[in-house]
Amino acid sequence: MSMNFSAVRKPETPMVRGQASAADPRPAALTADLRALHQLSTRIRFTRGETIFGESDDETHAYKIVSGVVRLCKYTLDGRRQIIDFMLPGDFFGFSKRNEYGVTAEAVSDTVLLSFPRKQIERLEATAPGVQKHMNALMSDWVMSMQHHIVVLGCQTAKERIASFLLRLQERAGVQAGERLDLSMGRQDIADHLGLTIETVCRALSELKREGVIGIPNVHQIAVTDTSALYELAEGGPRDEEYAPMAPNPVSHRSARHCERSLLS
Amino acid sequence: MSMNFSAVRKPETPMVRGQASAADPRPAALTADLRALHQLSTRIRFTRGETIFGESDDETHAYKIVSGVVRLCKYTLDGRRQIIDFMLPGDFFGFSKRNEYGVTAEAVSDTVLLSFPRKQIERLEATAPGVQKHMNALMSDWVMSMQHHIVVLGCQTAKERIASFLLRLQERAGVQAGERLDLSMGRQDIADHLGLTIETVCRALSELKREGVIGIPNVHQIAVTDTSALYELAEGGPRDEEYAPMAPNPVSHRSARHCERSLLS
DNA sequence: CGTTCTGTTGAAGTCTTTCAAATATAGTGG
DNA sequence: CCACTATATTTGAAAGACTTCAACAGAACG
Numbered sequence: 361m362s363m364n365f366s367a368v369r370k371p372e373t374p375m376v377r378g379q380a381s382a383a384d385p386r387p388a389a390l391t392a393d394l395r396a397l398h399q400l401s402t403r404i405r406f407t408r409g410e411t412i413f414g415e416s417d418d419e420t421h422a423y424k425i426v427s428g429v430v431r432l433c434k435y436t437l438d439g440r441r442q443i444i445d446f447m448l449p450g451d452f453f454g455f456s457k458r459n460e461y462g463v464t465a466e467a468v469s470d471t472v473l474l475s476f477p478r479k480q481i482e483r484l485e486a487t488a489p490g491v492q493k494h495m496n497a498l499m500s501d502w503v504m505s506m507q508h509h510i511v512v513l514g515c516q517t518a519k520e521r522i523a524s525f526l527l528r529l530q531e532r533a534g535v536q537a538g539e540r541l542d543l544s545m546g547r548q549d550i551a552d553h554l555g556l557t558i559e560t561v562c563r564a565l566s567e568l569k570r571e572g573v574i575g576i577p578n579v580h581q582i583a584v585t586d587t588s589a590l591y592e593l594a595e596g597g598p599r600d601e602e603y604a605p606m607a608p609n610p611v612s613h614r615s616a617r618h619c620e621r622s623l624l625s
Numbered sequence: 626m627s628m629n630f631s632a633v634r635k636p637e638t639p640m641v642r643g644q645a646s647a648a649d650p651r652p653a654a655l656t657a658d659l660r661a662l663h664q665l666s667t668r669i670r671f672t673r674g675e676t677i678f679g680e681s682d683d684e685t686h687a688y689k690i691v692s693g694v695v696r697l698c699k700y701t702l703d704g705r706r707q708i709i710d711f712m713l714p715g716d717f718f719g720f721s722k723r724n725e726y727g728v729t730a731e732a733v734s735d736t737v738l739l740s741f742p743r744k745q746i747e748r749l750e751a752t753a754p755g756v757q758k759h760m761n762a763l764m765s766d767w768v769m770s771m772q773h774h775i776v777v778l779g780c781q782t783a784k785e786r787i788a789s790f791l792l793r794l795q796e797r798a799g800v801q802a803g804e805r806l807d808l809s810m811g812r813q814d815i816a817d818h819l820g821l822t823i824e825t826v827c828r829a830l831s832e833l834k835r836e837g838v839i840g841i842p843n844v845h846q847i848a849v850t851d852t853s854a855l856y857e858l859a860e861g862g863p864r865d866e867e868y869a870p871m872a873p874n875p876v877s878h879r880s881a882r883h884c885e886r887s888l889l890s
Numbered sequence: 891c892g893t894t895c896t897g898t899t900g901a902a903g904t905c906t907t908t909c910a911a912a913t914a915t916a917g918t919g920g
Numbered sequence: 921c922c923a924c925t926a927t928a929t930t931t932g933a934a935a936g937a938c939t940t941c942a943a944c945a946g947a948a949c950g
């Protein structure tokens with residue numbers, strides 16, 4: 361069973377749309393290189409549900425999202441689906457330094473993408489050091505995000521997973537306090553991302569709503585009313601608690617009985 | 626909550642120990658570069674349970690395993706632990722292009738490592754193109770492996786996870802058919818890697834043993850007697866079934882009711 | 891050879907899934 | 921613009937898988 365990475369998201373940059381922002385904090389030479397990168401791109405549209413590339417397709421292009429949302433998923437032989445991650449506007453995906461993508465990319469909503477020929481990127485990487493560095497940074501962020509998601513899937517309860525998901529989406533989408541979060545993906549997509557069933561996702565959302573942590577004005581919008589409550593759920597402790605003295609309070613849920621932690625060291 | 630990647634495993638190379646093998650299929654210049662890399666390394670030992678580096682430690686060194694096993698893990702504020710992956714002899718870990726490691730590395734067994742100063746690697750990357758390529762390949766493999774693990778955690782039952790784990794370990798360790806698989810890690814480690822409890826790990830192993838799929842000569846060894854049975858469990862279908870026509874048979878477990886797959890396209 | 895740690899098995903409890911049904915939303919054609 | 925159909929979401933109730941608690945067995949170690 362073969363697979364590989366092929367997606368990454370812009371680090372901090374709030375939400376650059378199609379062009380490096382003028383307020384980009386990176387050195388001038390670097391942004392110049394990136395601008396060169398953008399010269400190579402072509403605009404493409406995909407409609408809701410459309411497949412952008414398949415897991416074993418030849419990796420000919422990389423993509424950057426202008427608008428819309430894309431899901432990167434893997435299918436098992438018996439038809440189970442795991443959504444590795446969602447890609448939001450400004451995110452870059454579909455490059456893996458390998459021959460096939462390793463994940464399937466599908467449009468969650470109607471989507472506009474910039475398409476970059478792989479050959480061109482590689483040529484540019486060789487000459488423009490900024491591009492190389494940039495790609496590495498993207499990959500680094502992508503790995504970070506996957507590590508985090510492994511923790512979510514490995515250690516968290518349904519409600520905690522939903523909390524993590526909402527917080528991360530809120531951050532990435534650059535939603536301000538008080539603003540509403542747009543969910544372009546359906547409940548089934550969320551379920552397949554978090555390793556839950558659609559019913560469990562619904563119930564967890566309903567419960568958070570009942571508790572007053574979030575509001576659900578309509579199916580595709582969430583209003584986070586109590587961010588710190590979400591944090592406590594998602595991170596397993598109150599916000600801003602700079603690394604407590606290791607396993608401080610008696611843990612309640614999901615196997616946390618292994619706080620030995622190197623008796624030596 | 627910050628994190629980043631910092632580990633990778635040699636791709637196909639069965640199990641190089643400390644030095645690039647003579648049978649290395651890569652171009653000569655590349656292996657020369659890698660040889661240069663190895664000039665930079667220092668030998669270090671760690672004893673069972675010892676911490677090699679912490680999640681937020683400054684990323685000063687990368688490591689390659691000569692012998693022993695290392696676990697890369699993340700701890701939540703309330704003390705839950707998730708083992709992102711185990712590193713085996715020949716594996717390279719602890720480089721992330723970021724400032725901190727993002728994961729904690731601990732010796733599962735007594736371990737001998739080669740330690741590479743980060744600065745030196747970077748210098749070498751700049752001059753030796755082979756090193757740069759090599760690092761990218763390692764990172765690419767690492768991402769692949771994490772994507773696979775996300776599928777395991779997101780879609781699989783306890784028994785399936787154990788099957789996936791055993792198969793992957795068997796492959797990586799280069800265990801031949803009939804040979805026994807050495808488990809240096811304890812049951813709790815396996816549990817924390819697979820998002821299960823230690824009891825569930827035991828029960829799943831016992832069941833596989835009862836079914837005649839594996840043998841357990843002693844706690845730290847597994848004899849895989851029926852590899853294809855393990856495959857069917859791990860991959861959700863028989864071995865060598867080149868991409869069935871999408872969701873062929875009625876799926877039994879863990880939410881596989883979403884086989885819409887782009888009605889357009 | 892006893893103490894301690896790790897692994898194994900049993901039984902009860904919990905959370906999530908599954909199955910089922912109702913409600914809401916979106917899309918279509920009149 | 922409305923009625924109607926298809927799709928998506930929500931909720932309930934029962935079943936199931938995994939966890940938790942508890943006790944025991946076995947290996948490791950001094």
